[in-house]
Amino acid sequence: MSDKTVSAGAYFLGPKSENASWLRSEFQAVLDRWFDWRRALFADDPSPLPEQVRLSPDFLAEREIMAQRVRELTELMAGEVPKYTPRYIGHMVSELSVPALLGHFATLLHNPNNTSRDVARVSGRVEDEAIAMLAGMVGYDPAAAQGHFTSGGTLANFEGVWRARYRMDHCLSLGLCIAERSGKPLDPVASAHMDWSRFSELAAAHDISEAKLRAASSVLGNPFEIAARISEASGRDWRGPVLLVPGNKHFSWLKAANVFGLGEEAFWPVALDAQGRLSLPALNAAIARAHSDGRPVLAVISVAGTTEAGEIDPVDAVCDRLDEYRQSGLHIWHHVDAAWGGFLCAMLGGDAEDRLEAGARSALKAIRRANSVTLDPHKLGYVPYSCGAFLVRDRDSYANSLFAAPYIDRAAANDRWMMTLEGSRSGAGAAAVWLTGKTLTFGPDRFGRIMAGTIDSRVFFSRALRDGNPLVRLLEPADSNIVCFSLARPGDTLSEANARTARAFAGFVPDPAFSVSRTVLAAENYGEMINTHVVGYDGVVDAPTLVLIRCVFMNPFWENEDFRAALMPEFLARLETHIN
Incomplete structure (x- = not known):
């Protein structure tokens, strides 16, 4: 038996439930610690369920009804698709790892809502640590990277568009304010593609306040009025930004164009090459066409592991091309949709990476250069549904619009409730990833x-x-x-x-x-x-x-x-x- 089989066998239940006795004991230990925790906390409080109530005929009858319904459910679920077996090679779902199951289960019992540290003191910290683990896996600096867990890759992709739009809207609003004040023509492309350091420099030099920016924002204000102002300031009709997505994209990207009000016209597919990967000449042509039309590029999307056949776009070549634009002052947001292939980054840095073709290896190594990335732990992370993850390489890239909720403590610096599209978020997925990372680790030796x-x-x-x-x-x-x-x-x-x-x-x-x-x-x-x-x-x-x-x-x-x-x-x- 190979070392790899031993390694995998230690972390999965097994097709024949070979590790059943061990897993049963671990589940029982989790339950016992949960029971003990509840008994010990506020031990002097009276019990609303004394023994005479629990042993009464009515109480026992209700428990028996529940037991029957549980048996009914488990019998029904026995007809579910057996995705755990190696005979299942249909879709992107498989056997779950034992650490992921235990992490999910242990956290589910406490039911934390990671929207705020008010209700997730421990689970929130677990999420921070799990995000840092994933950031290190894809090559980001764990100390600088930011992110959070989502319900899946679709929401994580939406998060990328949300942040790219936030930066572009801020920069374009600043450019509009300066143009209207100075009387000089507005260049929407140059304004929309400045970086945060340039933004801060110009805002200070021209004394543009946050209130003035809000009044010039097409996201926070009336988009039709702002479009008319941009058209007048630039001397050409303002048609909005475009989103450049390769033809091998996931369906969520067309949804994103719809949800964020871009319109399908602004969704520009980038042609693929003969290998089914993003064509760099086609990307160059699309960017040139957009800029010629006076339209900024909201984001360029690369795919690391397509849904259809698992192709990995040349992320490294895309990064190189966008770096050339940055040299001329045009900072184009780059998001890598690595919902499927992101966990292959765990192979990098060891002998395991030799299994990857040279192009795929270079592409995966370049993910660290992108502004943001989507991962799906509930795919190749062997984590239960539903669990996606959104990561950015630094705090500036995590910035987005702020929203008020008076019943949540805004003073908690690490709260993510105002930084996420979703409100309530279970901590179970984060814990499943955390325990996977603590045991298997996300490096080349095990995972x-x-x-x-x-x-x-x-x-x-x-x-x-x-x-x-x-x-x-x-x-x-x-x-x-x-x-x-x-x-x-x-x-x-x-x-x-x-x-x-x-x-x-x-x-x-x-x-x-x-x-x-x-x-x-x-x-x-x-x-x-x-x-x-x-x-x-x-x-x-x-x-x-x-x-x-x-x-x-x-x-x-x-x-x-x-x-x-x-x-x-x-x-x-x-x-x-x-x-x-």
Whole structure:
């Protein structure tokens, strides 16, 4: 048995509940400490539930009804999708780690609301420490980085847009105030893209107060009136900023454009290259076009681990290009959506990083240079739902609008209630991450080795799949731990291959042996990648989409040789059956 299998086995329950007795004792210990805590605190208070009440027939009858309903629920849940087993390779969910389960459970019993230290004295500190752990994992300075936990990646992405908009609105408001006072033309692009140091310098030099800025803000004031003032001051129609998002984006980005009132017109997709990653020439062209039109770029988005196939954009090249703009005084916000691939950063700095392709490795190392990043611990962090995380590299990047809530103590410097889009936030996710970091750690020796194992599993599965069925056409390259493939004969049209692939997937849907998923790539975004894929089997592109079977390898036990020997032949046999 490999060291990696031993490491993973120590931190997961196991497909056959192999660690059940240990986990049961740990859960019982958590409950016992909770019971003791409640008994000891205010021990002299009278009990509203004396023994004679607890033993009364009515009380016992109510408890029996509850017990029946609990049994009913557990019986129902036995029909849930068995996502813990290595046979489940469908979506981005898998076995939960024991530290995450225990951290989540122990904190759930105390029910802290991390909106304020008023109700989360300990849980708030746990969140601070957990955020610092994740910041260190992605390469931020843990002492400088800021952030918080969210309900998931969608809200974390929204947080990035919120802060990018806050900085842009402040800077543009300052530029408008100066232009109206001086009579000089306003350059919306130059004003919107200044950094905080330049902002402070100009605000002081021109004696622009916060009240004057608020009166010139399109976020805090009437956006139509402010747009008219910007148009008059700049001498051209003000059409607002744009959001540059690669074609491989998550659906949450279009939601963000809608929620923040940008409008779909301001949502500019950036074309992808033949590998399905953000095209740098296309990004350069989009920025140039926006600035030529007098429109600032609210943010550039890079994706580190796409939902479809796990591709990792060239984050390093994007950072390099945006650094060139900064040299000319144009500071463009850069957000990395690493909801899927962010935890692969745990591999960096050790032998485990060799499992990553050179491009993916460089991209992940560059995340530390971005303004902000999204992570989803409830994916590759093996943490229970729902748990996302939003991080920024410094306090300035965490700034946003302030809101008043008279029932919450504003004096608590570490309270996040006025810094988050969500109000009430459970502390359970933060504790699950904290206990994971305290035990597995988010470095290359333990957690990184588990991440490396998922990539090893993807490599093994891909090779066995290709060698085991001549119709398998792997989608390449693969940057992370997701396998996508179509089923085509040499010379097939794309529509023929799509029909065969869709038929095989339909066969897997009711099949209890394995769970896979399906994804469809549209030529609108993935045109070059589709052409490259079809050319690989001498096919003909006659359809606007590519249908793929998608397999996600995050279960830590797929690297077990006995599992591989047992499951791979069976999968190939099932695939053959579903093709025919």
